[in-house]
Amino acid sequence: MAKKDTFRVVTRGANGEIRIKDYDSAxxxxxxxxxxxxxxxxxxxxxxxxxxxxxxxxxxxxxKTIIRYESPEVFETLTKEWGAAKPKRRRRRTAAPDAAATES
Structure with a gap:
């Protein structure tokens, strides 16, 4: 298990952009x-x-090595964005046509 040794604080600045600050200790x-x-x-x-x-x-x-803290506003915003994101739809591969059927 890797040691978590970076403390990251994520907040929102006055202009509305996400601010990330990392610390080496608590x-x-x-x-x-x-x-x-x-x-x-x-x-x-x-x-x-x-x-x-x-x-x-x-x-x-x-x-593996980061401990994250968020302001309540950032947590709420990112959680809503995460919940609203639609997962990518996977396409199923179609079976290759049978060689005998294509020659007929």
Whole structure:
């Protein structure tokens, strides 16, 4: 299991664009946000024991080494976009015509 060592915070800027900030440890987040608990129920065992912050949704896994936190507004927007996205339809291959049938 890879060690999760990057803390990513995703918020929305004043102009409406997504802002992503990465940190090497939880210390800067502890200075900016109040810790209200620790993650104890994640199916990703590397997230267990990670801090839960007031005003941020997370922790959630992103790749093998990133711990992601999102502002509630970003979480809601991205979740709606994800839910509205239609999956690509797979085309079924048609069977090749039988050689005997095409020669007739």
């Amino acid at each position: 210390e800067p987040l502890l200075k900016m946000h109040s810790q209200v608990g620790t993650e104890d129920s994640s199916t990703d065992l590397a997230l267990r024991g990670m801090p839960v912050f007031r005003g941020l949704i997370g922790p959630m896994p992103e790749g």
